[in-house]
Amino acid sequence: MIRCPDCGARPGGRVECDAAFHELGARAVANVVFAYRRRATVDAYCLQHSAYIRSVKSLAVHLCGLCAAIERSDDPRVDNAIWSSLRVAPDAVKPPMPAPT
Numbered sequence: 001m002i003r004c005p006d007c008g009a010r011p012g013g014r015v016e017c018d019a020a021f022h023e024l025g026a027r028a029v030a031n032v033v034f035a036y037r038r039r040a041t042v043d044a045y046c047l048q049h050s051a052y053i054r055s056v057k058s059l060a061v062h063l064c065g066l067c068a069a070i071e072r073s074d075d076p077r078v079d080n081a082i083w084s085s086l087r088v089a090p091d092a093v094k095p096p097m098p099a100p101t
Contacts, residue, residue, distance in 0.1 A: 007048035021045050039079060040069035056094040060086060 002013035009017050024041055027034040043065040046052035053059050064086060068078040 004049075006050050017049075037069065039065060043069065050097055053094070053097060056092040057086070057088045059094055060088055 001010045003010040004012075004014050004017035006014065007017060009020075012019075021041075024034065025038070028038040028041075029035070043062045046058070046062045047066065053062065061082065064082045065079070068075075068082060072078045
């Protein structure tokens with residue numbers, strides 16, 4: 001079986017992993033039940049796939065977004081607070097991402 005090189009999901013590798021993610025996106029557009037957690041889904045997917053974590057700022061935004069989705073899911077102000085208040089030092093360096101298991 002071919003695994004996704006980033007997250008380790010199978011079968012089908014990266015192509016199938018991306019297809020499954022986009023299918024969830026289509027469901028979110030079609031059904032409010034899936035749309036409710038769309039931001040958490042995007043953040044979790046991005047954190048598992050290196051193409052979406054190219055800088056320390058993108059890492060910080062997705063980590064904060066996922067944390068907010070878990071800890072403050074009932075507060076609609078959280079998403080705006082992350083985008084407007086997040087500051088990353090100019091000399092910050094992105095840590096190495098863990099290898100898939």
